[in-house]
Amino acid sequence: MTPERRGLDLRLLLPAGAAWAVVALVLGMPAARVVVVAVSVTASALLAATALAVVLHRAGVGRVGRQRLVLGQLVLVAVAGTLTAVIGHRLVATTGPIDQLAQRRAIVTVEGSVSSDPRRLTSTTLRGRTLVVIRLLVLRVEGRGAATRVRTPIVVFGDESWLTVRWHERVRVTVRLQAARPGDDAVATASARGQPQVFARAGPVERVAEALRADLRAATDHLPADARGLVPALVIGDTSRLPPDLDDDMRATGMTHLNAVSGSNVTFVLMATGWVAGWLRVPRRARLPASLAVLAAFVFLCRPEPSVIRAAVMGAVGLLGMSASRRSAGPSALAAAILVLLVIDPSLARSFGFALSALATAGLLFFARPWGDALARHLPPRAHPLADAIVIPLAAQAMCAPVIVLLQSSVSLVGLPANVLAAPLVAPATLGGVMTVLLAPFGPSVAWLPSWAAGLPAWGIATIAHVCAAVPWGSLPWPGGAFGALLLAALTLAALLTGPWVAATARRRPWAAVSSVVVAAAVVVPLPGGGWPPADWVIVACDVGQGDGLVLRTAAGRAVVVDTGPDPQAMTGCLDRLKVTSIDAIVLSHFHADHVTGLAGVAAGRPVGELFVTSVSSGADAPSNAESSQSSNSDARTGGSGTSDSGTGGSGSRDEAGRAAEVERVARNYRWRVTPLRQGDLLRWPGVEARVLWPGRTLHAGSVQNNGSVALDVRAGGLRLLLTGDLEREGAAAVLRELQSLGQGSRFDVLKVAHHGSSNQDPDLVRAVGAPVALVSVGAGNDYGHPAARTLALLASAGSAVYRTDRGGDIAVVARGGRAWVARP
Known part of the structure; x- marks a missing residue:
């Protein structure tokens, strides 16, 4: 069922949408260019107003024509007004040095x-x-x-x-x-x-709000860990105690709106306020001021940050959408809310949270009431509330899915069922949490009962997230970027338009309707197990030629990149094939060309969170090793040791310093934070934890840069991986000593073989690791004899199966049943 055009006034959504698009476009422009655009739009608005006045006095312009002219004028006025706000915010923020x-x-x-x-x-x-x-x-x-x-x-x-x-x-x-x-x-x-x-x-008011937040945390201390973290997150947006595994599972199931203050929280608080006001027989004139006062107090308790203000405004608008008597005003209220919020904070125009909030509210306005009524007609009277519980997340999901694809490059199959199951638990958790906030100042014993009234449904929400996140094939790969979003939007629109026909056909010919749905699904949805990358990949060794380029998956569409290879295009291609759209971090093991030159390819079109580099400064190898290095290079070209400074040939300190400076320049241009890594550092990303095993100091034996490579002990997807950069024998021996000193065992599931498989390995480390899977990132037909025959023999004797990028391209390691498996394109 499509939106009811007769009952909904959609006209103001066009000016709001146009203003939103223009503000998002100009946010990254220099201030002078924004002023030029604003002046041009304002002048156009004035000219259009003059032309409109003339046209409206002419005969023959019908009512529809006049409405269109007025609508066009409103678009120009809305754009001009929000651009003026952008300029004002820019001037205020940049005044000063x-x-x-x-x-x-x-x-x-x-x-x-x-x-x-x-x-x-x-x-x-x-x-x-x-x-x-x-x-x-x-x-x-x-x-x-x-x-x-x-x-x-x-x-x-x-x-x-x-x-x-x-x-x-x-x-x-x-x-x-x-x-x-x-x-x-x-x-x-x-x-x-x-x-x-x-x-x-x-101030005193802020201190009262802080005390109430602290009282809520204290009153929920006795709850199970998931509930203890989720109740404050759900009620006041305090995520400080949310367990990391719960946060990851809520992301995977599309339930992150429940661990922050969202429009649904505001809607429930306002509905409860209206119910209490009616029970107390508060005069109708006083109910609106009372609701606004409660809303203001709730926002202040949650912190009047942009995301909370956005949730408050959208929640109030969403309440209109659920009201039969005021539903027609909903779209106009939504349009006004978008414009007001953009004036208050223009940066919201590029916020995914703002987009998801506005689209979810639009879904409630357009579809929640008609879909709920249609579903209720097929349910017993006592089950009518179940209709709203089903259609509210369905309506929100239908509108938000294209934007979610931009974030995840996948379509969740468990998101809708998870949200439908959790929906009946949100209201009692929220209202129980609010009651806990009100009673907690009187002591934990007074708030004990409402804390459990909030904690039990919160625990249920957490359980739903854990169970649904563990469902095999819970998400399907989907094209990323604008193409994927537009494709899913088109399919969603087609489903909305054909929905009434499918429903009518299902009533008359059930088997025909089922067959149509199956055929459509077969065309659109790929079968599990096909395509690239595999759904449960943990790490991929990219085929970047003679170099290293590793990708660790942190979430759908997100990854950590360890080394970037010698070729930006090769690295870009690998990330595109993996459908990675956002980089949590880049780790550069050392500054040799075959590990850092592809940096620009990683940054192209993808946001990067942070850059980590080795703490060993660029310097020449020890003079005493020069002859042995040259000799080793000569041996390498005939299948010998291959201990050159990099996989692409020997490099002096001048070249290394130049590459380090180039990395610094790229980081400065992209405004990345650059952090040197040292032995003992801990790195954590969603679903991935890494301990830095090396460098602990500068080794002057062998290649200073190779032996200064960052070595990582990575735990991801239930697997343990050892990433060794270009470590030579001396650095590898130091890594083994560090593993032994930590007392955490030295057995790994996956070994990234050091230095493209050169023969300058430490046999003790290779045997101690005993990894079933050994990855060799190496270029086909290289001049250095990589991987060396003696290294392959060493790996075989340690029980490792060797997988090489020069034979078959990219290598994916997947986790199944607690074991590492290998997949190839």
């Missing part, structure tokens, strides 16, 4: 107001210390011999000392500034150079 100081990567001292809660980054913790991110509204900056008062938002990265900072406290700290990406809502990012100094506490 911070923008220029960030371009120079200056070290400055800032004073500002904390505008968000500190948040642990799940991606990385270095040397056992947590990396924390926090937003700061800078009010004063001291740098380059001057002190200036400003109002500039920045994002600060610091250590665990920032976890004690509270919202709206005033802090002072020394930071190194770095320019933010174009279109970001922060002017700069900053690396803290010390601990924050709090010199002013938050």
